[in-house]
Amino acid sequence: MATSARRAPSVGATQQAASGRSSGSSAPIETGIMTFPPIVHIAVGGVLLAANIVGNMLQVQSTQSWFLHIAGGPKFDATIWQQWPMFFQGQLTPTMNVAFIAGWGAQVILLVSKIGTGFIQARALEKHGTSAHKVVSVVKEAGIRVGVWNFLAWGIILIDSLTDWGYSNGMGFYQQCFFVAVTFLLTFYCGTWGIMNIVSGFGRMRE
Secondary structure (H helix, E strand, O other), rough: OOOOOOOOOOOHHHHHHHHHHHHHHOOOOOOOOOOOOOHHHHHHHHHHHHHHHHHHHHHHHHHHHHHOOOOOOOOOHHHHHHHHHHOOOOOOOOOHHHHHHHHHHHHHHHHHHHOOOOOHHHHHHHHOOOOOOOOHHHHHHHHHHHHHHHHHHHHHHHHHHHHHHOOOOOOOHHHHHHHHHHHHHHHHHHHHOOOOHHHHHHHHHHH
16 A cells, blocks of 8 residues: 655755745845844854964964974964064064974965865956957966866965974874864864854844
8 A cells, every 4th residue: 555755845945946036036045044133143243253363373373483493382372473563674584484484384374275266267257258368278378277276275275284283292193183174164164164153244244
């Protein structure tokens, strides 16, 4: 004897049906909703941005310790922000200049790699490019430039994580793995996700 079972529609299916009815279109469009009130997402976004700053500071310190051959475990040092005025005023030693550029530069490269360069280049070509820009040779050269950037940038990000490994040396293998993973997630994801939460929260508050 055949039996039939009725299944409750999923959240995605419900959203699709609702959006399809509201737009009057035969093709349903899936829309996302925020689970929590906007103020919660704004607060969480602020926490994520703060965590991102802390993660970047730790990675700057670990990279500079590697360049300067300074031993020692992770230690949060807010005074590294004083390096910026000292750098522009020429008050850092030559070796400290190298460590400064390497430490902070690696974080800028990580940020750009997270946001992406290929999409921006393709978008600019689509919007502002002329027929002279869209020939095969120009497109190929652009692809090579992005490929070189990605190769070197991810190599720097990998080395940056390895300096975190050395920074937590002596704490145990699993502890080092955990520390490296945490600092990578803090620096690579928390910043953009924090901004996304804040923007979405304020957007919902204006509705």
